[in-house]
Amino acid sequence: MEESPPSPVTEATEADTEEQKNGNSKILKRLExxxxxxxxxxxxxxxxxxxxxxxxxxxxxxxxxxxxxxxxxxxxxxxxxxxxxxxxxxxxxxxxxxxxxxxxxxxxxxxxxxxxxxxxxxxxxxxxxxxxxxxxxxxxxxxxxxxxxxxxxxxxxxxxxxxxxxxxxxxxxxxxxxxxxxxxxxxxxxxxxxxxxxxxxxxxxxxxxxxxxxxxxxxxxxxxxxxxxxxxxxxxxxxxPESPTYLITQGKYVEAKTALRYFRGIDNDVDSEIKVLKEFIRSHGRNKVTIKQLLSSRTTIKALVVSYGLMIFQQMSGIFPILFNAEKIFKSFSISLNPPSAAIILGFCLVSSTYFSTTFLKKIRRRVLLLISFTAMSLSLGLLAIYYHLNVSNLSNNSTWVPLFTLCLFVSVYAVGVGPIPWLMLREIFAPNVRRRATAVTAGFHWFLAFGVTKLFQNLVHIVSPGWTLWFFALTCAVGTIFVYFFVPETKDRTLDEIQDEFDGIHKRRKHRHVIEVETIYQA
Incomplete structure (x- = not known):
């Protein structure tokens, strides 16, 4: 006996069931x-x-x-x-x-x-x-x-x-x-x-x-x-697509949901995240601050002191003058290697160290990385300054590896610590309602310092020679180490409340429980 072909109703039902499991078929075909x-x-x-x-x-x-x-x-x-x-x-x-x-x-x-x-x-x-x-x-x-x-x-x-x-x-x-x-x-x-x-x-x-x-x-x-x-x-x-957060601030909830689904994938439910974003934006709108209010909070001022201090020592280390004038610096040391080739090696060290910095930031505390980074930068610049003075005094022959090695070490340790951590800490030491405004003013200060150091670098070289200019940058890095040790809090694996309590001078200590007390609890 021949089987009857499936009815159109049965086919439609099966198609609807499959569509419910896997999503709209037209959308899936378009996404393919x-x-x-x-x-x-x-x-x-x-x-x-x-x-x-x-x-x-x-x-x-x-x-x-x-x-x-x-x-x-x-x-x-x-x-x-x-x-x-x-x-x-x-x-x-x-x-x-x-x-x-x-x-x-x-x-x-x-x-x-x-x-x-x-x-x-x-x-x-x-x-x-x-x-x-x-x-x-x-x-x-x-x-x-x-x-x-x-x-x-x-x-x-x-x-x-x-x-x-x-x-x-x-x-x-x-x-x-x-x-x-x-x-x-x-x-x-x-x-x-x-x-x-x-x-x-x-x-x-x-x-x-x-x-x-x-x-x-x-x-x-x-x-x-x-x-x-x-x-x-x-x-x-x-x-x-546009940022989902911005779309929610404009009341475009359907577009925000579509944009968020684009970034989260078609298999993920974004309704709960949309709800969280709405609550965050409402809270942010109620607690929005002006620049004047930003400077009225003791906790925020201390956070600004930390962020500004890190930016000062980051830029006064001489990183931008070195990156802006890499070929000219290598040429001034009369290295046998072609200066453009030496600059490419320097750039490769910067890229590779920046790439692996994420791994270090996950495993090592921020303060430790900053201390190691500033110290190594100071030592590398000091070594290069000594080499310059010996070379000028004809006490040392021209060498390629000393300037190249010291500057590659300098940019490598910078990329691991001093480069990314000041920017990372902006998200960790400021409350959400002041974070973006604080980031804007800190970034402006960062670029102001970069302009001043880059412009005055050539004048400093002409006045006191490249060797003493390098000593100035090395000394700045050494002072940066002291600043980190005494003023910069540890932020890794700590909540914002804990960090701000430290800024306010409140150190919460864990209650000490004696061994006898613990044993009594277990016996009970």
Missing amino acids: TIPDIKRDTSGITTQYIATGIVNLGAFASGACVAWSSSALPMMTLGHSESRPSDGVIYASFNGTHPKIELTDSEASWVASLLCLGALFGAVPSGLISEYFGRKKTLLYLALPLVVSWILVASSPNVYGLYVGRFVGGLAVGAFSVAIPPYVEDIAEDNLRPALANFYHVHFACGILFGYIIGMVHSTSWLSMLCASVPVAFFIAFIFL
């Missing part, structure tokens, strides 16, 4: 067409890829820093040469424009104006992203970067370089403040520490990229290659 980013239905892959895309902004910022090291040696005049009144030497050409040749003073301005622009970009970017959205703010930051590279590549005089670097700095500073909140909004709690470190890794990779393309001996081509990074960032980032 998106490569890799949605194959992992837990959303972990999506979060990693999205964090990598948004941190292309950090990559572009690192390329801006490394440009000075690669380009300025090709544009700097010798001390004995004179300059025409129009500021341009027409002896050689770079593309369609006369090749600009700069004095050491002008070169220091070209390098440091990036940091000055970053100061003016960092402070308001947090407020701008709150009004216009995280995604729009980050997306439109690609525009000033591209404009800055066009100005740098095509400028016929030094003033165009000044404007171009300052405009680029606006985007660099804004990226440093706007990228971390977007990553924090899209990341799950257990992934947030690892994803937060993407900014520092991508920034270091951008520096290495800038050193590598410095092998192209053309400032115009160098600028155009750097301009390709913000273009790639804009094209890739435009397809990512």
Whole structure:
């Protein structure tokens, strides 16, 4: 006897049951067409890829820093040469424009104006992203970067370089403040520490990229290659959704749920997380503070002292002058290795150490890492200063490995401790309602210090010689060690309440229970 074919009603029922188990079939089919980013239905892959895309902004910022090291040696005049009144030497050409040749003073301005622009970009970017959205703010930051590279590549005089670097700095500073909140909004709690470190890794990779393309001996081509990074960032980032947290603040709950499901995967229920976000935003709105209120709390002031102190010693260690002038520094030591090649090795050490810093941060306490980092930085700079004095006194032959080893050690220990930890502590020592405002003002202070140290580095070298300049940076790192020992609290595996109690001078001690008391309890 032949079996009757299944009825359309039975087929529909089975299809509905299958759809309830696995989700809407049309959505699943559409998601299958998106490569890799949605194959992992837990959303972990999506979060990693999205964090990598948004941190292309950090990559572009690192390329801006490394440009000075690669380009300025090709544009700097010798001390004995004179300059025409129009500021341009027409002896050689770079593309369609006369090749600009700069004095050491002008070169220091070209390098440091990036940091000055970053100061003016960092402070308001947090407020701008709150009004216009995280995604729009980050997306439109690609525009000033591209404009800055066009100005740098095509400028016929030094003033165009000044404007171009300052405009680029606006985007660099804004990226440093706007990228971390977007990553924090899209990341799950257990992934947030690892994803937060993407900014520092991508920034270091951008520096290495800038050193590598410095092998192209053309400032115009160098600028155009750097301009390709913000273009790639804009094209890739435009397809990512807005921050779910920002969408909730605008009352767009359906869009927020869709965006959060995008980052959490199709198999995860996001309703509970949406509820938590709503409660957090309501609490944040009630407890929102102004800059004046930020400075009225004793606990917040002490937290600002710690964050500002760490930024002071981080920047006064000389990290930015070394990264901005890597090739010039290697050339001043007359090493046998090609200076661009030495700079690439330096950049590789920075990238590798930054990449592995997450592992150290998970296993080692913050204070211990800071103490080791500052101490090792001081020793490496002191060793390099001694080598310089011996070399100048003809008591030592020129060597490649001493300058290269000491500077590689310097950037490596910086990347493990002094580099990321001050930024990490901003999330650990400030209450949620003041965190982003405190981050903005601290970032602005960070870029102000970077501008001052980078600009005055060349003057300091001319006044007291490179050797004593290195001694100054080494002494600063040693004082930074003392500051950490006496003023910086341990934050690893501690709650915000415990940290703020320490700022207030309240040390909660665990109640001591005698062995006899414990035995009595068990006997009862």
